[in-house]
Amino acid sequence: MRMSRRDFMISLSATGAALSVAACSSSGSGGGSSVRFGYIADYNGASLLAIAEERGLWKKHGLSAEPKVFVNGPVQIQALRTGNLDYGYIGPGALWLPASGKATIVAIDTLTYADRVIARPGITSIRGLRGKKVGVPEGTSGEMALNLALQKAGMTMKDISKVVMDAPTVVSAFSSGQIDGAGIWYPLIDTIKEKVPGMREVASTEDLPGSSFPTAFVSAAKAKPERDQKVVKVLQEANDWRAAHAEESIALAAKLLKADEAKVAADAKHVKTMTTAELVARTEDGTVGKWLDGMSQFFVRTGQLTKSPDPATFYAGDLYTKAAAR
Incomplete structure (x- = not known):
């Protein structure tokens, strides 16, 4: 399987x-x-x-x-x-x-250490994405960051609505409000910030000491x-x-x-x-x-x-x- x-x-x-x-x-x-x-x-x-x-x-x-x-x-x-x-x-x-x-x-x-889970303004933690649409390029470091963040919060992919999309689509979908969060990386996050100034980083690979x-x-x-x-x-x-x-x-x-x-x-x-x-x-x-x-x-x-x-x-x-x- x-x-x-x-x-x-x-x-x-x-x-x-x-x-x-x-x-x-x-x-x-x-x-x-x-x-x-x-x-x-x-x-x-x-x-x-x-x-x-x-x-x-x-x-x-x-x-x-x-x-x-x-x-x-x-x-x-x-x-x-x-x-x-x-x-x-x-x-x-x-x-x-x-x-x-x-x-x-x-x-x-x-x-x-460029990968993050980001969320729309008003969502302040990974738990705030429970039941929400989260875009992610499958099989990438964006999905890795999302998985790590969910594990750290005691959650799994089943706790969110995972939407598979390529990285450029994540940028446009988040910017237009079609998704509530994303597993994505810099420098694409800088582009998103320009379009959604109140965007929040709710998880980061930089917050995992000892991990490489x-x-x-x-x-x-x-x-x-x-x-x-x-x-x-x-x-x-x-x-x-x-x-x-x-x-x-x-x-x-x-x-x-x-x-x-x-x-x-x-x-x-x-x-x-x-x-x-x-x-x-x-x-x-x-x-x-x-x-x-x-x-x-x-x-x-x-x-x-x-x-x-x-x-x-x-x-x-x-x-x-x-x-x-x-």
Whole structure:
């Protein structure tokens, strides 16, 4: 039953995937040195791709890249599985998909605390959403935040009227009063605030001390080791440049996103970046494995996974450490 739920969830994302990958040109067929790389329109998803392009890192490693924007992580996983994408970026709420064998994590990006449960003016707590319509992009970090908030309040999804919708629809539906609350993330929340000034944040991943929410770059489960190592090396070099040039990284991400730098800077405040050396160390000492296992255990509680797998089965830690040593 649970396997069917996951398969249905991916099928549900197929329409969005078709829209997102429709712009892929024939030159981005995934062969040769060209890679089609998915991302979400936020600082986490865009910054390394923007840096890699600006700094000539793809060319340095004998590659070229076609960035493709997507509305969420599950849609990218669908595109990977149908051969329409080579690599993608996912937030913590979509980590159940690689954990269930549908993709491989090739690199950890950041730790993010950008997810919230928001409510319309007058609703001051998660309990105030009982029986109300709450919009959420299913299988994403927005749903993760909603689940965590409900658990903390002693509630479940049965206590609300869950309305499944993609992230842009959440923004418009909340702004027009069609839903009472939402599980969603920054920078989209900034857009909502502009339209609904009295909006309330009734739960936040920042309020969960000791919890870690990693974002990641993924490839299709059937990997191409030589190309993967080159791609990971590009990501690592871009990652270290970002760690040393925070303001410039925000500017480059804003350029790729065609967004206001101030909004991207606000989004970046919810992100913890780490150097490649730190990520290698945390891979080797098991810290990354603990992050991923903690997420998997959460997904078991929500029914998205039937059991918590060994992180080594879906995180290519050896690939990451070997690429760093090149």
